[in-house]
Amino acid sequence: MASSVSAVKLVVDGKRMDGRSAEELRPLRIETGVLHEADGSSFVEWGGNKIICGVYGPRECIPRFEASPYRALVKCRYMMSPFASLDEHSRSGPSRRSTELSKVIREVFENLVLAEKFPNTQIDIYLDVLQADGGTRTASITAAAVALANAGIPMKDMVSAVAVGKADGQLMLDLGKEEDNFGQSDTPIAFSARNKDILLLQMDGLLTKEELMSVVDMAERASVKIHAMQADSLKRHYEEPGTKRFRM
Amino acid sequence: MTNRKIILPGEKIADGRVRVPGSFSEGEATFASVVGMLDEEGRFIPLEKRYRPAVDDTVIGMVTDARHAGYDVELNLPNAGFIPARDIRLKLELGDFVVCKVREVSEVGDVDLGEVRRLPKGKIVEFPPAKVPRLIGKKLSMITLLKENVGDILVGNNGYVWISEKANVPLAINAIKMIDEGAHFPGLTDRIAALFGKERIVGQTVEPTGE
Numbered sequence: 001m002a003s004s005v006s007a008v009k010l011v012v013d014g015k016r017m018d019g020r021s022a023e024e025l026r027p028l029r030i031e032t033g034v035l036h037e038a039d040g041s042s043f044v045e046w047g048g049n050k051i052i053c054g055v056y057g058p059r060e061c062i063p064r065f066e067a068s069p070y071r072a073l074v075k076c077r078y079m080m081s082p083f084a085s086l087d088e089h090s091r092s093g094p095s096r097r098s099t100e101l102s103k104v105i106r107e108v109f110e111n112l113v114l115a116e117k118f119p120n121t122q123i124d125i126y127l128d129v130l131q132a133d134g135g136t137r138t139a140s141i142t143a144a145a146v147a148l149a150n151a152g153i154p155m156k157d158m159v160s161a162v163a164v165g166k167a168d169g170q171l172m173l174d175l176g177k178e179e180d181n182f183g184q185s186d187t188p189i190a191f192s193a194r195n196k197d198i199l200l201l202q203m204d205g206l207l208t209k210e211e212l213m214s215v216v217d218m219a220e221r222a223s224v225k226i227h228a229m230q231a232d233s234l235k236r237h238y239e240e241p242g243t244k245r246f247r248m
Numbered sequence: 249m250t251n252r253k254i255i256l257p258g259e260k261i262a263d264g265r266v267r268v269p270g271s272f273s274e275g276e277a278t279f280a281s282v283v284g285m286l287d288e289e290g291r292f293i294p295l296e297k298r299y300r301p302a303v304d305d306t307v308i309g310m311v312t313d314a315r316h317a318g319y320d321v322e323l324n325l326p327n328a329g330f331i332p333a334r335d336i337r338l339k340l341e342l343g344d345f346v347v348c349k350v351r352e353v354s355e356v357g358d359v360d361l362g363e364v365r366r367l368p369k370g371k372i373v374e375f376p377p378a379k380v381p382r383l384i385g386k387k388l389s390m391i392t393l394l395k396e397n398v399g400d401i402l403v404g405n406n407g408y409v410w411i412s413e414k415a416n417v418p419l420a421i422n423a424i425k426m427i428d429e430g431a432h433f434p435g436l437t438d439r440i441a442a443l444f445g446k447e448r449i450v451g452q453t454v455e456p457t458g459e
Contacts, residue, residue, distance in 0.1 A: 040296075057326075058298060058326050059326045060326045060327060061326075069356050114272065114281055117300070118298075118326070118357065119355070119356040119357055120326065120327065120356050120357060121326040121327075121357070149256060149257055149282070149283050149296070150283070150296065151296065151298075152282050152283070152294070152295075152296025152297050152298050152376075152378065153282075153298065154257070154270065154272070154281035154282050154298075155257040155258065155281055155282075156257070156258060156272065156274075156279075156281065157257060157258035158256055158257055158258050192258070193256075193258055194258040194259070194279070230256075231254075231256055234254065234256060234283055235254045238254050238283065238285075238295055238432070239254060
């Protein structure tokens with residue numbers, strides 16, 4: 001996605017295309033418990049991203065030969081809707097991209113869920129991207145953490161994720177679609193809330209060592225803010241009875 | 249709700265290693281593993297919980313398979329519970345509702361059941377296992393209130409609630425829904441009493457009616 005031609009002006013007078021400063025998040029809204037049938041669910045609206053997450057389990061492991069007598073399997077299915085983004089995503093079904101994202105998201109939660117408590121079972125995380133606007137994997141991780149908490153699946157920690165990148169030669173937090181597509185680098189990072197463990201770090205494009213270090217610092221500072229919003233969403237859900245209705 | 253604090257997974261709930269449901273210990277501290285509530289005395293109350301079977305739990309379920317060796321019972325668990333046929337004289341059929349005691353839980357979570365009783369015709373509704381103590385109430389106050397006003401009703405630790413066919417099923421479901429939504433707010437029993445158009449006398453003691 002990194003483009004060698006940087007003819008596009010993405011930063012003008014220190015402001016980004018959508019008027020944000022370098023270290024500013026896009027508007028983020030998190031709702032908890034939005035689905036009736038899932039054991040736990042959440043909805044995240046992050047800039048132009050709209051992602052709904054449903055969690056099931058622990059339930060019977062299918063196929064059975066995959067089941068482990070030592071721990072629950074965490075399974076994740078990330079999927080983009082046909083109408084989520086460009087035409088290239090419009091054919092539904094698994095793609096190279098969605099398989100990769102499902103894998104990296106699964107690995108984040110394999111490190112968090114106390115799976116040893118539920119042998120011979122599986123935990124399913126379903127993520128549906130209704131609308132994509134850059135940074136869907138980080139928004140998906142943020143959504144899935146809330147949904148898992150809502151489902152009552154024991155976890156060691158909460159997790160929040162954000163992408164930091166370089167566009168127009170400048171480091172910036174929470175890349176939008178254009179900044180991602182026409183920038184030099186995109187680095188999504190997931191931090192656990194308590195231990196500050198890095199559970200996901202991918203780097204697209206190139207960064208120097210020093211740049212990468214400040215990228216990690218920026219992501220860590222932002223993850224604290226995102227975690228606060230996850231906490232706020234869960235608190236709202238549990239403190240106010242009957243506020244389960246939600247509007248998209 | 250004023251002095252209570254919502255706790256998220258990973259938040260510290262106590263210094264030192266303490267064994268509390270819905271928590272885990274790491275180093276010299278104990279952390280929440282599920283969403284819960286910390287009350288004034290520092291007690292941790294889980295708000296969400298998956299049912300984990302324990303010996304002597306009363307569970308309600310539906311017979312899903314009848315084999316020579318025994319019966320499979322759906323219990324709101326990943327795997328069906330099992331009633332060994334040699335332990336019971338009762339002849340069960342598919343779709344029968346039963347109430348039983350958990351006799352044994354294997355290390356991979358398979359459940360053996362005993363003390364089986366077949367339930368008359370009725371309906372089973374799901375209820376969050378974390379809120380079951382609220383549905384029963386202190387000294388059985390809530391369940392007694394329900395029984396008095398809607399008819400025969402039975403609660404399993406696994407979160408299945410059986411309502412007799414002869415009971416006022418819609419009213420019962422309504423009340424159960426109210427208990428679910430308001431489980432962790434004070435004055436719940438009074439509000440449920442109000443639903444039945446009755447005023448509960450404060451300080452009234454309810455004699456436990458054992459099953």
